[in-house]
Amino acid sequence: MKVLVCMSVVPDTTTKIQFNSDKTELQKDGVQFIINPYDELAITKGLEIAEANNGTVTVIHVGPAENDPSIRKALSMGVNEAIRVNSIAYDAQFVAHEIAQHATEYDLILTGRESIDFNGGxxxxxxxxxxxxxSVNVVTEIQYADGNCTMTRDIDGGRETVSCPTPCVASAQKDLCEPRIPNMRGIMAARTKPLNVVAASGAAEYSNISSFESPAPKSGVKMIDADNAEELINILKNDLKVI
Ligand SMILES: Cc1cc2nc3c(=O)[nH]c(=O)nc-3n(C[C@H](O)[C@H](O)[C@H](O)COP(=O)(O)OP(=O)(O)OC[C@H]3O[C@@H](n4cnc5c(N)ncnc54)[C@H](O)[C@@H]3O)c2cc1C
Known part of the structure; x- marks a missing residue:
């Protein structure tokens, strides 16, 4: 049983996002990068399935060497080996194409439901x-048995159970599991686990970011006296036009 987990590296959620002067790139100075939270779930579920089926887990990342500490963190969680495609991750199609070059030998491939920076899904x-x-998107449970995956998805007002043969791809949604926290033994072992760096296949980038724009700053809070319902109604009706 071989599991491949696709892992993106994203700015820490507390990062104050700023762009360069022509607004085409994130300013990376001083930004703390972490494993995409949905990918931590995918890694943990991959480990659980592999451990129950005498299997292995490989992590693959498309990105530069500066992301190696995040890959080592994945290895410290218990992942057996890692592949890093040494390229800027231009866009989702480029990333998928590069991963596909290394993904043919696996029974189950897991991704996160989306990266929390570009949110492409x-x-x-x-x-x-x-x-x-x-492929089955946004799964909250995966059971593997006899070359078959049975997966659960939350849908509007209910739950759906989907079954498909392996190999297949599934994306992790919150509630899939609790992310595994590396222990000291895992951290020590991660230092010597294989991290294979491979060149990109040479595919062209499929799209270009023209510019980023930050959301408008939030306006201040207006306090209204609890007894002054008239003023509240006036604001909702005439200023905000929501009633
Ligand atoms: C100039 C530039 C530099 C960038 N540098 C990096 C970088 O160094 N590292 C980085 O992770 N992203 C980087 N990105 C972001 C990267 O382009 C996006 O992650 C990529 O476009 C995927 O699209 P998405 O975020 O919409 O993915 P989504 O489809 O939302 O991601 C879903 C899942 O796909 C997988 N996935 C996404 N991206 C990767 C990846 N790079 N490698 C492996 N699996 C992945 C993960 O499992 C993720 O949970 C960069 C983008 C730009 C424009």
């Missing part, structure tokens, strides 16, 4: 399409 489906295998 695209890599899972694009990767499955490249490989010509099934």
């Amino acid at each position: 695209a890599v899972c489906g694009l990767l499955a399409a490249e490989l010509g295998i099934p």
